[in-house]
Amino acid sequence: MGLGKRREFEVFTLSFLDCICCGFGAIILLLVLTDVGRPIVIERSEKDLKGQIDALQRQLFEIRGETDVLNREMQGRMKILNTEQITAAQLAAELNKVRGEFKASTGEASVTNKVEQDLVALHQTLTAEMQRLLKNAPRRIDTVPAVGGIPVDSEWIIFVVDTSGSMQADNWENAQNVMKEILDIYPKVKGLQILDDEGKPMFPSTKGQWLQDTPAQRAKIVSTMVNWKAYSNSSPVEGIGAAVQGWWAADKKISVYVIGDDFTGGSIEAALAAVRKYNPVDRQGRHKIRIHAIGMPDGPNSPPFINARFSALMRAMCDDNEGTFVGLTIGGPSCVMKVDVLGTPRCIS
Numbered sequence: 001m002g003l004g005k006r007r008e009f010e011v012f013t014l015s016f017l018d019c020i021c022c023g024f025g026a027i028i029l030l031l032v033l034t035d036v037g038r039p040i041v042i043e044r045s046e047k048d049l050k051g052q053i054d055a056l057q058r059q060l061f062e063i064r065g066e067t068d069v070l071n072r073e074m075q076g077r078m079k080i081l082n083t084e085q086i087t088a089a090q091l092a093a094e095l096n097k098v099r100g101e102f103k104a105s106t107g108e109a110s111v112t113n114k115v116e117q118d119l120v121a122l123h124q125t126l127t128a129e130m131q132r133l134l135k136n137a138p139r140r141i142d143t144v145p146a147v148g149g150i151p152v153d154s155e156w157i158i159f160v161v162d163t164s165g166s167m168q169a170d171n172w173e174n175a176q177n178v179m180k181e182i183l184d185i186y187p188k189v190k191g192l193q194i195l196d197d198e199g200k201p202m203f204p205s206t207k208g209q210w211l212q213d214t215p216a217q218r219a220k221i222v223s224t225m226v227n228w229k230a231y232s233n234s235s236p237v238e239g240i241g242a243a244v245q246g247w248w249a250a251d252k253k254i255s256v257y258v259i260g261d262d263f264t265g266g267s268i269e270a271a272l273a274a275v276r277k278y279n280p281v282d283r284q285g286r287h288k289i290r291i292h293a294i295g296m297p298d299g300p301n302s303p304p305f306i307n308a309r310f311s312a313l314m315r316a317m318c319d320d321n322e323g324t325f326v327g328l329t330i331g332g333p334s335c336v337m338k339v340d341v342l343g344t345p346r347c348i349s
Helices: 016-036 038-124 128-136 165-185 214-228 238-249 268-278 305-318
Strands: 157-160 191-198 254-260 289-295 325-328 334-339 346-347
Touching: 157 165, 157 238, 165 214, 165 254, 191 214, 191 238, 238 254, 238 268, 238 289, 254 305, 268 305, 289 305, 305 325
Parallel strands: 157 191, 157 254, 254 289, 289 325
Antiparallel strands: 325 334, 334 346
16 A cells, blocks of 8 residues: 655644734733723822822921021020120139239238338347447438428328228228318318329319319318219329329429228339339429328228238338328327338338
């Protein structure tokens, strides 16, 4: 039996193509069904995002507003802080200055006390021969009229009064009494003037002028002094300088009376040097003005070394300027101070 001719095998038959088309159709149908709900989801997402953006913007505006408020508050507090820092720095500088002055004053007071102690010790150790020589030494005859050791040859008088707090609190009544006593020493003068230790007149309109010496004027001076309050740095140097520069004249014999209780200036030697410039010696060996001083006693709250510095300063200044220093004691008589030939201050009345 003979072999017949074989049929050729066809890959892409109709059945195969049908299957492929059905698969593609199913996939397209799935894609179509899936995209149907996507616009709704996207729209909802956009609304949610827009709401979140609006909420975030509102929060941002609120935060910015709070930030502005906080910035303004911070700037205000920074200004206050800067002001307080400046004030604190100024107070610290003033404190350091006061501490330095206090330390210097304490040191100078200690030196002054030591010098006085050395002078007393030196005086006590003099030999009999030295005392004999001093006893036989010729004495200087002073022809200037004096009351209680104070020369009263001047016809023009200027008072330089310490108006500090310690004077006002502890010695103001004493100062008024001293003023009356000094005026009583001079029954009649050609001119008067009252200055504070800064050099400002008790009666501001009389700067550079003399007050006429009348009973009414003297009474006015004493009554005005009761309530006279002026700034004071507790140093007579400025007042003495103002007296010389504002009232001195070659044809006038002027005496300056310093009334005070303490000296809070710097160096005693510097104060003496400043007064020497104001009140130099002429060719005849005379000063422009004669300087006297009355030292008030220590007050209950006054550090003793400050009063001692005033006494040391004015003793030396009066001795340099042909004057007399009078130290007042608490509850006791006045003590007129003179410097003897040994350089030791002594009471002479």
